[in-house]
Amino acid sequence: MKTKLRGFTIIELLMALGIVGILAAITYPSYSEHIAKSKRAEAQAALVAFANAMEVWKMQHNNSYLQAAGTDGAPTDTGSPQLALFSSDVPISGGTATYNLTISAVTNATYTLTATPVATDACGTLTIDNMGIKAPLTVTDANGVAINCW
Numbered sequence: 001m002k003t004k005l006r007g008f009t010i011i012e013l014l015m016a017l018g019i020v021g022i023l024a025a026i027t028y029p030s031y032s033e034h035i036a037k038s039k040r041a042e043a044q045a046a047l048v049a050f051a052n053a054m055e056v057w058k059m060q061h062n063n064s065y066l067q068a069a070g071t072d073g074a075p076t077d078t079g080s081p082q083l084a085l086f087s088s089d090v091p092i093s094g095g096t097a098t099y100n101l102t103i104s105a106v107t108n109a110t111y112t113l114t115a116t117p118v119a120t121d122a123c124g125t126l127t128i129d130n131m132g133i134k135a136p137l138t139v140t141d142a143n144g145v146a147i148n149c150w
Contacts (some may be wrong), residue, residue: 039090040123043099043115044150046090047128049111050101053086054130064108065130077106090115105129123149 008016068085070076080088081103090099097118098122105112115126126149127135134150141147 021135036121039098039117039150040121040126043090043117043126044086044100044134046092046101047113047115047126047134049092050074050081050086051130052130053081053130054103054111054113057085065106066108068111078102080103099126122147126150128143 004140010024019066054065054068058065061067067075068077069079069081071082075082079102086092086099086101089097090101091097099115099117102114102116103111104114110130112127112129117124122141123139136149138146138148
Protein backbone atom coordinates (compact mmCIF):
# COMPACT_ATOMS: atom_id res chain seq x y z
CA MET A 1 0.00 0.00 0.00
CA LYS A 2 1.35 3.40 -0.99
CA THR A 3 1.33 6.19 1.54
CA LYS A 4 0.86 9.72 0.36
CA LEU A 5 3.69 12.08 1.32
CA ARG A 6 2.64 15.25 3.02
CA GLY A 7 4.38 18.61 2.83
CA PHE A 8 4.84 21.63 0.63
CA THR A 9 5.59 21.43 -3.04
CA ILE A 10 8.32 23.63 -4.44
CA ILE A 11 5.67 25.72 -6.22
CA GLU A 12 3.82 26.42 -2.97
CA LEU A 13 7.07 27.35 -1.27
CA LEU A 14 8.07 29.72 -4.08
CA MET A 15 4.64 31.38 -4.04
CA ALA A 16 4.86 31.98 -0.28
CA LEU A 17 8.39 33.34 -0.68
CA GLY A 18 7.22 35.65 -3.48
CA ILE A 19 4.39 37.03 -1.34
CA VAL A 20 6.77 37.69 1.56
CA GLY A 21 9.18 39.41 -0.85
CA ILE A 22 6.45 41.68 -2.23
CA LEU A 23 5.30 42.62 1.28
CA ALA A 24 8.87 43.39 2.32
CA ALA A 25 9.43 45.55 -0.76
CA ILE A 26 6.31 47.56 0.05
CA THR A 27 6.84 47.98 3.79
CA TYR A 28 10.61 48.53 4.07
CA PRO A 29 10.67 52.08 2.59
CA SER A 30 7.81 53.09 4.88
CA TYR A 31 9.62 51.61 7.87
CA SER A 32 12.86 53.40 6.97
CA GLU A 33 11.01 56.72 6.64
CA HIS A 34 9.35 56.19 10.01
CA ILE A 35 12.72 55.53 11.68
CA ALA A 36 14.19 58.69 10.11
CA LYS A 37 11.22 60.77 11.31
CA SER A 38 11.52 59.43 14.85
CA LYS A 39 15.27 60.21 14.97
CA ARG A 40 14.56 63.70 13.62
CA ALA A 41 11.85 64.23 16.27
CA GLU A 42 14.33 63.17 18.94
CA ALA A 43 16.84 65.72 17.62
CA GLN A 44 14.16 68.43 17.60
CA ALA A 45 13.26 67.67 21.21
CA ALA A 46 16.95 67.73 22.17
CA LEU A 47 17.42 71.13 20.49
CA VAL A 48 14.46 72.60 22.39
CA ALA A 49 15.76 71.16 25.68
CA PHE A 50 19.24 72.47 24.80
CA ALA A 51 17.75 75.95 24.20
CA ASN A 52 16.17 75.77 27.66
CA ALA A 53 19.54 74.80 29.14
CA MET A 54 21.11 77.80 27.39
CA GLU A 55 18.58 80.09 29.07
CA VAL A 56 19.49 78.62 32.45
CA TRP A 57 23.19 79.11 31.56
CA LYS A 58 22.52 82.77 30.75
CA MET A 59 20.82 83.36 34.10
CA GLN A 60 23.70 81.73 35.98
CA HIS A 61 26.52 83.49 34.07
CA ASN A 62 26.02 87.26 34.20
CA ASN A 63 23.22 87.34 31.64
CA SER A 64 25.53 85.98 28.91
CA TYR A 65 25.54 82.95 26.60
CA LEU A 66 29.33 83.12 26.20
CA GLN A 67 31.57 80.19 27.16
CA ALA A 68 28.79 77.59 27.19
CA ALA A 69 30.88 75.29 24.98
CA GLY A 70 34.12 73.42 25.61
CA THR A 71 34.99 71.99 29.01
CA ASP A 72 34.94 73.36 32.54
CA GLY A 73 38.70 73.84 32.43
CA ALA A 74 38.75 75.34 28.92
CA PRO A 75 35.41 76.97 28.08
CA THR A 76 34.85 78.32 24.57
CA ASP A 77 32.09 80.20 22.81
CA THR A 78 31.43 77.69 20.01
CA GLY A 79 31.57 73.93 19.55
CA SER A 80 30.24 71.08 21.66
CA PRO A 81 28.36 72.12 24.79
CA GLN A 82 29.95 71.68 28.19
CA LEU A 83 28.85 68.37 29.68
CA ALA A 84 27.58 70.22 32.76
CA LEU A 85 25.29 72.18 30.44
CA PHE A 86 24.00 69.57 27.98
CA SER A 87 24.91 66.41 26.08
CA SER A 88 26.71 66.79 22.76
CA ASP A 89 24.94 63.78 21.20
CA VAL A 90 21.39 62.74 20.43
CA PRO A 91 19.95 60.61 21.96
CA ILE A 92 20.85 62.51 25.11
CA SER A 93 20.23 59.41 27.24
CA GLY A 94 23.16 57.62 25.58
CA GLY A 95 23.44 54.92 22.98
CA THR A 96 24.55 55.29 19.38
CA ALA A 97 24.63 58.95 18.37
CA THR A 98 22.26 59.91 15.55
CA TYR A 99 22.86 63.68 15.73
CA ASN A 100 25.70 65.84 17.09
CA LEU A 101 24.80 69.03 18.96
CA THR A 102 26.91 72.18 18.73
CA ILE A 103 26.71 75.86 19.68
CA SER A 104 27.57 78.54 17.12
CA ALA A 105 27.14 82.27 16.50
CA VAL A 106 27.39 83.05 20.21
CA THR A 107 27.38 86.57 21.65
CA ASN A 108 26.29 87.87 25.04
CA ALA A 109 22.70 87.96 23.79
CA THR A 110 22.45 85.45 20.90
CA TYR A 111 23.26 81.87 19.96
CA THR A 112 22.44 79.27 17.34
CA LEU A 113 22.17 75.61 18.30
CA THR A 114 22.78 73.00 15.60
CA ALA A 115 21.90 69.30 15.34
CA THR A 116 23.97 67.69 12.58
CA PRO A 117 22.92 64.17 11.52
CA VAL A 118 25.57 61.46 11.81
CA ALA A 119 24.05 59.66 8.80
CA THR A 120 22.23 61.26 5.89
CA ASP A 121 18.83 62.79 6.59
CA ALA A 122 16.42 64.45 4.16
CA CYS A 123 16.27 67.59 6.32
CA GLY A 124 20.01 67.79 6.92
CA THR A 125 21.18 70.02 9.74
CA LEU A 126 18.51 71.35 12.12
CA THR A 127 18.97 74.68 13.92
CA ILE A 128 17.25 76.79 16.54
CA ASP A 129 18.37 80.20 17.77
CA ASN A 130 17.85 82.24 20.93
CA MET A 131 14.63 83.70 19.48
CA GLY A 132 13.19 80.21 18.91
CA ILE A 133 13.51 80.46 15.12
CA LYS A 134 13.87 76.97 13.69
CA ALA A 135 15.32 75.95 10.34
CA PRO A 136 14.77 74.34 7.93
CA LEU A 137 11.00 74.24 8.26
CA THR A 138 10.52 72.17 5.10
CA VAL A 139 12.66 70.68 2.35
CA THR A 140 11.79 69.08 -0.98
CA ASP A 141 13.00 65.54 -1.65
CA ALA A 142 14.23 64.16 -4.99
CA ASN A 143 10.65 63.34 -6.00
CA GLY A 144 9.45 66.89 -5.41
CA VAL A 145 7.61 65.98 -2.20
CA ALA A 146 7.76 68.52 0.63
CA ILE A 147 9.07 67.12 3.92
CA ASN A 148 8.25 68.90 7.18
CA CYS A 149 11.46 69.20 9.16
CA TRP A 150 10.03 70.97 12.22
